[in-house]
Amino acid sequence: MADMTGKDTILSVEHLSMIFGGLIAVNDLSFQAHRGEITALIGPNGAGKTTVFNCITGFYKPTQGMMKLTRKTGEEFLLERLPDFKVNREAKVARTFQNLRLFSGLTLLENLLVAQHNALNKASYYTIGGLFGLSHYKTHAAEAKDKARFWLDRIGLLARADDPAGDLPYGAQRRLEIARAMCTGPELLCLDEPAAGLNPRESDELNKLLLAIRDDHNMAILLIEHDMSVVMGISDHVVVLDYGKKISDGTPNHVKNDPAVIRAYLGVEDVEEELNALAAEPAAKAAAAAAPALKSELPKLATEFKRERVNIPPPPVLTLPDEVPAVAAKTKAVAEPARVAATVAAKKAVARPVKTPAKKTTKTAAKKTAKKKGGRA
Amino acid sequence: MTAQSQTQAPSQGNLFQNAIRDAIYAGIVVFGLFILLIGFKTDQNIKNELILVQRWGLLFSMVAAAMALRFVTTAFIQPALAARKAAKAAAKPAEKHGWLRDNFAKLALIFLVIYPFLMLALTGVNGSLKWVDNFGIQILIYVMLAWGLNIVVGLAGLLDLGYVAFYAVGAYAYALLSSYFGLSFWILLPLAGILAAFWGVILGFPVLRLRGDYLAIVTLAFGEIIRLVLINWTAVTKGTFGVSGIAKATLFGFVEFNAKPDGFAATFGLQMSTVWYKIFLYYLILALCLLTAYVTIRLRRLPIGRAWEALREDEIACRSLGINTTTTKLTAFAIGAMFGGFAGAFFAVRQGFVSPESFVFLESAVILAIVVLGGMGSLGGIAIAAIAMIGGTELLRQMDFMKVIFGPDFTPELYRMLIFGLAMVVVMLYKPRGFVGTREPSDFMHAERKAISGEFTKEGHG
The missing domain is CATH 1.10.287 (Helix Hairpins)
Known part of the structure; x- marks a missing residue:
């Protein structure tokens, strides 16, 4: 089980792909999660994190790839082959949901007892023994209740054990969902945005809870999170996704300083992007013969772009010479806001892996830059 | 103040x-x-x-x-x-129910047990027939059916509009097996339940992947299929003529209810009357009802019952917790159908005659209306609703005095559906969750036992 790095791998995802119609939600993703570690899966909105989760927990059948889970006993499961309920029952993977899925009309206690359904059902000899009130079931039921009491105490909700789950405040519901997942006796705990909608204090409490779960139970936790204070504060290992592809993988510090991650999260300077586009576009290459000159003007251009972004009208230096085609002049003069929009669109398009439309927009953007340059020179 | x-x-x-x-x-x-x-x-x-x-x-x-x-x-x-x-509003924090409310179930049970003899004492041997048969037995049959359907609709949240199909399966199982093979009621009663449960599973399999409205439509169709088979399979079921002359139940195989010298009345030295048989049937259906209630109460506290309620609340969460929703739904269908089958066998033995006429969609609708009116999941509320709906219908038949007011041509029973429609609208306006809108948790951590307000529970969506 322990691999060369000395870590105890519980889940290894290999070449996972998930395609919905024409959309590649997850593209050839490989990563590993280790026992006793918190692995965070981060990425911008729509990066495919929840899809990965749904694949791991059996709610989606991946298009390609393998997800191997190794239990403490040494048993190995291929998660893509298990039906959803067996992923929990046999492979011992528990999960929570991005938008809470508690049993709101059941009490807190009942929520935690439902989580222990499989063990209890077996103890009741599949209902028949329980129906006749055999003592075997009674002892197991008492144990289950003790387990529920332990977890309710742990999340600080023991006093409200008999209240309906739907009556709890949001932060408490999040904690209860984690406790419910833990009551299934998992070896891998998958949390889909556990800190969403929590205030800083609650978020801090959650951090402590997760660390305690990791340390006390040698639990492997897989976490999707947008709240960077949670991710950077508690995770041991971060996997960054963007448009379904893994762009970075390592310790929080490594990921924080990875240029690819910064690019995905913060975007790139427009000018830099346009320059890249220029370099990539053979047709525009000719037009941009005076590239060094353009480079020297970079700071100026950059300020101009920034101005445009905040809708300050550009300085009057931008009058066009006569030899520029009339169409371009028209675009320039009339559609200044439209140009800004186009630039933004171009930036967005470049950030997407989708090839064809990106090229087109960058092409126009590149041409414009070339024209502008001409006007200045 | x-x-x-x-x-x-x-x-x-x-x-x-x-x-x-x-x-x-x-x-x-x-x-x-x-x-x-x-x-x-x-x-x-x-x-x-x-x-x-x-x-x-x-x-x-x-x-x-x-x-x-x-x-x-x-x-x-x-x-x-x-x-x-x-x-x-001022009195609310105190919230103390009276002794009557706390002991309601016990009192109701005592009343039900002494009811036939009370009627016998009040109205005489022949006068009590109507009260025991038309009121007592009729209401209890519907109580049992509604409690059976409550498992499917109220607990598991699966909307079943074809519940009467299982009632029909039970009734015909008894009618046919007793006519063709001469088997006794006491053998056929459990068999009818098992057969109905079997049909419940057969219905369950194809509809498992359906939810909400789609499930309702398919179960409705299933109910109609069973009825049409009963009408058209004339070689076995005698079609619309129905099966008549169904054997009566015996006192556990020892004494028969007839006018012979070794019959019930002669054996116990009682006046010759059909009321003894009716009283026997009354206690039989009462026992079946209590069995249904006992099993339901027990099941709710067992993992399977909790899984049903969890299924009603959120199916996806159930699967994420490792609950096999397929088998959970199937058990709900099967157990609900089984009680329907028991009630059906009882119906056949009580009527002595079954025909497809008795198993029309309206019956399903009435049973479902009782469950909804009583409050889904609540046994007490459902029993009250059954008394109101079935007993009320019977009462309207007895209202001859209204002829004095509205003229001799007035027949109040023709208006009973109208009155019931109106009554249901009124009840749903004031009690949108049924008579008992709260839910009793299946287990408690602390000593104080609180019911859960209906606003948190869900009705289920398939």
């Missing part, structure tokens, strides 16, 4: 002022409305001419009535309602 009365005391004069003003406004409105409608009337005189008749007296009596009503409403009824509401 003293502060309240102080603020109310000076407003007393104001109240009457307001009431008089309201009354005058109402009078003006009524006068304006009715002056042309009631104040004037065109009529023909003896020469066949059209004349205008003025009816000031009638008009002003209408206006006076409206004014008086408005005055009373503003001056007395509205303050009284407000005071009652305030008193109710």
